[in-house]
Amino acid sequence: MTKLGVNIDHIATVREARKIDIPDPVYAAVIAELAGADGITVHLRGDRRHIKERDVELLSKFIKTRLNIEMATTTEMFEIACKIKPYSVTLVPEKKEEVTTEGGLDVILHQSVLKTLIPEYKSHNIKISIFVDPDNEQIKRCIKLNADIIEINTGKYAETEDERERELELEKIKNAARFAAKSGLKVAAGHGLNYRNVKPIAQIPEIEELNIGHAIIARAIFVGLDKAVREMKELIKKEK
Numbered sequence: 001m002t003k004l005g006v007n008i009d010h011i012a013t014v015r016e017a018r019k020i021d022i023p024d025p026v027y028a029a030v031i032a033e034l035a036g037a038d039g040i041t042v043h044l045r046g047d048r049r050h051i052k053e054r055d056v057e058l059l060s061k062f063i064k065t066r067l068n069i070e071m072a073t074t075t076e077m078f079e080i081a082c083k084i085k086p087y088s089v090t091l092v093p094e095k096k097e098e099v100t101t102e103g104g105l106d107v108i109l110h111q112s113v114l115k116t117l118i119p120e121y122k123s124h125n126i127k128i129s130i131f132v133d134p135d136n137e138q139i140k141r142c143i144k145l146n147a148d149i150i151e152i153n154t155g156k157y158a159e160t161e162d163e164r165e166r167e168l169e170l171e172k173i174k175n176a177a178r179f180a181a182k183s184g185l186k187v188a189a190g191h192g193l194n195y196r197n198v199k200p201i202a203q204i205p206e207i208e209e210l211n212i213g214h215a216i217i218a219r220a221i222f223v224g225l226d227k228a229v230r231e232m233k234e235l236i237k238k239e240k
């Protein structure tokens, strides 16, 4: 059974459009969990464009499943995580000017900071996930760094309009998932997945969890969050 982590960042995006207190991401997390979400994911960005500390503090108290916070590899984020103590932290790259995450974390380039940071997180009993492109060299480094989980970046697969390129990207993701699982890592995937493109990814046997946000929140505007989550849960069921 593929688990669903619902990313509720963009509930906060709507709230920040007016800088008031609604819609509240905490309400969204409760509704998503009641609809069957297996976890809640939020991205606490350095620029706080959507999710704020107040959100992660309340989420850590209210949710009953598992809180996964996506964070940059900074000391500021480490200190916040140690206060909140989520189930997991997913280390992601971040650029101020990006509209959304533009690729996986270059673990090879950042290995020296990760060599210190990952044991620090684990000493606070926080599981470490690393958001990486479907690249075995990057995954090998995640294994060396003793990550618990990798989240395979499905952005290229989701964004390309070229059928052939999508097929090639899907094969890369399948190979990366197989390689990671064989090496003992827990395998998740996410970014850009939606109701039209999610099935082939969900059918990859080694992928245990999908983190999906924007598409669910966009659909929720029209059908409601409960229905949007239930529909996605149904879609990601592994076929016998």
Ligand SMILES: CC(=O)[C@@H](O)[C@H](O)COP(=O)(O)O
Residues within 6 Å of the ligand: 007, 009, 010, 042, 043, 070, 092, 099, 100, 101, 131, 190, 191, 192, 213
């Ligand atoms: C890491 C990733 O793929 C997303 O979960 C990330 O959170 C996207 O950032 P925004 O939610 O700010 O678009």
Ligand SMILES: NCC(=O)COP(=O)(O)O
Residues within 6 Å of the ligand: 007, 041, 151, 189, 190, 191, 192, 193, 211, 212, 213, 214, 215
């Ligand atoms: N890490 C992926 C995630 O949490 C949600 O990404 P998206 O579905 O909002 O693109």
